[in-house]
Amino acid sequence: MTTPSTYDFAVIEPKWQDYWKQNKTFKAIDCDTTREKLYVLDMFPYPSGAGLHVGHPEGYTATDIWCRFKRMNGYNVLHAMGWDAFGLPAEQYAVRTGTHPAVTTAKNIQIFKRQLEAFGFSFDWDREINTTDPNYYKWTQWIFAQLYKKGLAYESNEPVNWCPELGTVLANEEVINGRSEVGNYPVIRKPIRQWVLKITEYAQELLDGIDDLDWPEGTKEMQKNWIGRSTGAEVDFKVANTDETIRVYTTRPDTLFGATYMVLAPEHPLVAKITTSDRADAVQKYIEVTHTKSDLDRTETKDKTGEFTGAYAINPVNNTKIPIWISDYVLISYGTGAIMAVPAHDTRDFEFAKKFKLPIICIMTPDPKACEAAGVNIDEVLAGNACWPEDGILMNSSNEEVSLNGLHVEDSKKAITEWLEKKGIGTPTVNFKLRDWLFSRQRYWGEPFPLIHMEDGTVKLVDESELPVILPELENYKPTDDGEPPLARATEWLNVVDPETGMKGIRETNTMPQWAGSCWYYLRYIDPHNNEKGWDSEKEKYWMPVDLYVGGAEHAVLHLLYSRFWHKVLYDLGYVTHPEPWKRLIHQGMILGLSYKDQRGALVPNDLVQEKDGKYFHKETGEELAQLPAKMSKSLKNVVNPDDIIKKYGADAFRLYEMFMGPLREVKPWQTEGVEGVFRFLNKVWRMIVNTETGELVAEISDDPITKDQERLLHQTIKKLTEDIETLDFNTAISQLMIFVNEFSKLQKRNRKAIETFVLLLSPIAPHIAEELWQRLGNENTLAYEPWPKFDEEKLKLDQVEVLVQVNGKPKARIQVPAEADKDQLIEIAKQNPSIMPLIDGKTIVKEIAVPGRLVNIVVK
């Protein structure tokens, strides 16, 4: 191999990637008790055919820098990569072309791996995992078996979006206005047998666990809202002239006296029973219309619809007869599927009552101030012409046994709930928005369930010794004509005979959703080649929990919640030692592309834009366009391919740029010119150390002692890098490296020790160039485990510091003072300053403020 004299990343980068691979430099050592462990996790990618985009390496670079930094600080770091490789695109490709999804997947993984390796990430590649590998999904099936045995999996007929023309089930986002997005065919709601996981059984635990997590507050809030715990009461209402009782759920039992009607979900089981004959036709028609709508349609149209059933309920607090309606704004899946409507104090009920001219009775005097702040007229509320859903003082709310009058909402809730309980017609109740998890898909490319439907109607779990249940080969990946999943075509695989009893059975033909494999992958990295267990418990104890998890905010709820659920189950079963899998979580911000819009605000694809004198014009219409950041997309032609950038500037420049462009957590627009800037910086670093004519070290490298100013800059740089890398503030860390290079490049004598220290500081961020320079500086081993430089506070101190002097808050002078000068001394020096004296002379000094090392402010009158 030639040793280049100029900064030739195309030679240097493969050289060191090869070195790390050959020497297994980044091998994580299991159960090494001599060092502190650190488990750093990235969200593993779905290996799509499009290859890596610039968003992937953002989070991966951040964790890589952190890992390299922590290794130099003595940690035993576990950092690995794998493939979340089950999923729809490979299957759809298979349906179109007949190519087996495993073939497509293997090809895509190869591309992804080559791309990731080109970044020089310090993964322990010996721990690579793949969710579609039978040795991996064996344990996904095993975990399902544990859930099943614990009674957390059940079969249910769940309504799904069924498209008869396409013969398939569609996801909610694939259905638009009741028709399929592809082909515009009608879609109906059809109950299909599904496997469902009882995540609701863990709702409270999942909620309780959130508070102690070091996660972004917004994400924690989103999980809390998703779980959606509410407290209230269930109340029984008798149906007039029948023996039927309808139970409603309300969070506002205090408003019982204001209930003027009742609403049932159209699917409520009592609807048919209580509907009067004269209303039957209308009610039946309404139910049919509701059924053709998807959940999305039902919630999108805010305009309230409904029908009167003809029946009446008796309000138990005052024996008033109130009409019973049905409407799709009441959901069968939440609470009891029935509500009492209090239009005066609930906005949805108010809208409904207005539309159908139902009575509105105000039973609460709002706080006038709160009312005004909300822009609501208090008299309108009292007259029943406006809705007030907030706090207030109750009125018109009493019967012979209980009175809420004069009480606030909270106290009223307590009082009325106690009364309801005593009468045996109500109970305090907790409800969750969280629904059980629909866990099966009618697809081919997913984990088969380890389940057999036996002849006698029972379901048998496949014995652990027979796992994995391997996905069978198929010719045709489409669902069958009668709507069975593709696996129903695998006739040989399908039929089994129980070896013990001789009973026949049919395997489950649904497969697991893509979430399954990603629910526990962080446990497999710990022990990826174990054939006896999913993971060894000693290793689990050593490595878990994950210390830092970095990934996109789009997974804030689903993946992160599902995975926490599985982990809690495994914890309860004693397979893991911590109740939560990830201690600290960070979301990297999205990287946007540059795009252009015309005067009407329509986006114009980048290939139709031309630049002229710093302005942008439409190639065809000539209209001037405005530049703006927009999501990268094929249609806008603004996708940046990392391969192109690495080819032109190298991986170190790419890494440096993505970390320098702004704070990790923020959304940032990609600007290729910015890469040029950091590339220039790397060249400058190279020239600071290597003579580009000879390839030898530059003559300026010196063993002479360092000056005090240089030493201060060095220690400032160590301090800044140490602190900023710890907190993942890479953009400011890099700017400090630039300041160092700008100064040291000017020096005729560049102290060898200082230069070596700089190379170590640069190494986590730009590891290839750093290794190369480290070697050229005469070191034999990789710098990956060199001790991280330490800074000395004493060496950061200045003898003299500049302090700003303000008069009445306006900057007036800058003075040099001894660094240790205290407040009184500062004020004294400031007052004697020639440009300050005339400003305060003859005036009354009202106040004197001094902040040592920063400023003095003299307030005069």
Add this chain to the structure above:
RNA sequence: GUCCGAGUGGCGGAAUGGCAGACGCACUAGACUUAAAAUCUGGCGAACAUAGUUCGUACGGGUUCGAAUCCCGUCUCGGAUACCA
């Protein structure tokens, strides 16, 4: 609609109660060069009466000696969510 986040030069951003604009990009002047590139040095928020002064961190108010930063209200953009009684 609700919840969360963000608004600072031509651009990415820095400063989270103490000199607004570090560092970088773009632009610009100069040096080197036959020339260009690269490199080096300088300039680069706005206005004006230009060795200076005033204004300036989305907008309006407030707290403070002092606010980009804290508080109240408004607007705009981005993300999430969707009638959960």
